[in-house]
Amino acid sequence: MSGRVFFGALLTAFLTTPASPQGFAGLGSDGSGFARVTPGQAITFPQDHGAHPEYRIEWWYLTANLKDADGTDYGVQWTLFRQAAAPSPQRQGWESQQFWMGHAALTTPTGHYHSESLARGGIGQAGVSAEPFAAWIDDSTLESKGAGFAPLWLRAGGADFAYDLTLATDAPMVLQGEVGFSRKSDRGQASYYVSQPFFDAKGTITIDGEARAVSGPAWMDREWSSQPLAADQEGWDWFSLHLETGEKVMLFRLRHAEGADYFAGNWITPDGQSTALAPDSISMTPLEKSKVAGREVPTRWWLQVAARDLDVTVAAVNTASWNETLFPYWEGPIHVDGSHGGIGYLEMTGYRAE
Numbered sequence: 310m311s312g313r314v315f316f317g318a319l320l321t322a323f324l325t326t327p328a329s330p331q332g333f334a335g336l337g338s339d340g341s342g343f344a345r346v347t348p349g350q351a352i353t354f355p356q357d358h359g360a361h362p363e364y365r366i367e368w369w370y371l372t373a374n375l376k377d378a379d380g381t382d383y384g385v386q387w388t389l390f391r392q393a394a395a396p397s398p399q400r401q402g403w404e405s406q407q408f409w410m411g412h413a414a415l416t417t418p419t420g421h422y423h424s425e426s427l428a429r430g431g432i433g434q435a436g437v438s439a440e441p442f443a444a445w446i447d448d449s450t451l452e453s454k455g456a457g458f459a460p461l462w463l464r465a466g467g468a469d470f471a472y473d474l475t476l477a478t479d480a481p482m483v484l485q486g487e488v489g490f491s492r493k494s495d496r497g498q499a500s501y502y503v504s505q506p507f508f509d510a511k512g513t514i515t516i517d518g519e520a521r522a523v524s525g526p527a528w529m530d531r532e533w534s535s536q537p538l539a540a541d542q543e544g545w546d547w548f549s550l551h552l553e554t555g556e557k558v559m560l561f562r563l564r565h566a567e568g569a570d571y572f573a574g575n576w577i578t579p580d581g582q583s584t585a586l587a588p589d590s591i592s593m594t595p596l597e598k599s600k601v602a603g604r605e606v607p608t609r610w611w612l613q614v615a616a617r618d619l620d621v622t623v624a625a626v627n628t629a630s631w632n633e634t635l636f637p638y639w640e641g642p643i644h645v646d647g648s649h650g651g652i653g654y655l656e657m658t659g660y661r662a663e
Contacts, residue, residue: 544659
């Protein structure tokens with residue numbers, strides 16, 4: 310099958326088949342023939358800033374908690390997904406088995422804006438280079454501004470919104486999980502997972518033609534895998550927290566159709582030391598739900614990490630932060646109150662319409 314025909318058939322299947330609750334690419338399906346994620350694999354930069362086409366799926370994901378001069382809260386999300394439709398060997402041009410999906414979103418206390426792009430691999434419409442770093446899909450880009458990885462320049466938008474931000478940091482990348490090996494179940498599912506949670510973002514957002522200067526902390530995630538979820542895991546609830554103490558916290562819960570959910574997270578000190586949290590030390594309790602896009606979605610939570618004396622309530626800045634994309638999900642900024650103050654981001658996938 311030619312590349313053009315294959316991509317057309319793939320998009321047709323996407324557009325006519327209900328999306329898996331697990332999200333992009335059916336993350337719990339079989340990863341046979343693709344590279345496996347194993348403990349002890351060294352993660353090196355700048356090489357691992359780039360794409361890993363031998364793995365089935367990966368993403369470059371960035372969120373920012375921003376304020377303008379009046380103190381109004383805004384949230385920015387930018388994500389580029391790569392999916393391999395078939396294992397190696399890699400094919401070139403229109404024969405490439407790689408395809409891409411890009412999401413951009415902007416959240417205010419009263420509005421949520423998002424856009425989506427789909428692209429074919431092998432023809433220059435989307436891709437990632439490691440050095441100098443550049444990730445793009447159409448005219449939506451995240452790229453290095455100098456000789457090193459940071460600072461980064463982020464430009465994206467949609468029909469009625471846009472953002473143009475510079476992301477600066479001197480901190481090294483942070484390895485999540487166990488030195489970059491992030492378990493997603495007790496049955497072998499895992500990803501390689503690294504973050505840069507120490508970005509300072511500055512620039513402009515534009516809504517309906519009105520530009521506003523903004524600034525605030527930003528968080529970048531990188532994950533790649535071939536089967537990150539088990540077949541009976543329905544979706545996830547993922548938190549990134551910027552605490553007022555300077556610490557950063559990543560927590561997630563993978564929801565099982567039956568039985569106990571799977572919990573994981575990392576505690577990151579202000580100097581970048583990352584420690585995996587014991588699953589039994591993490592508690593995530595939904596406190597309030599909001600009706601969003603025909604779904605009951607938790608938008609206020611009680612989070613506890615006993616080993617770190619974390620006992621906080623997190624609440625959405627805008628409960629309607631729903632991305633009605635090909636694989637729909639909730640994504641938006643949050644406020645943190647309790648034993649620690651702070652801000653952060655919440656992503657929730659796999660919540661079905663009633």
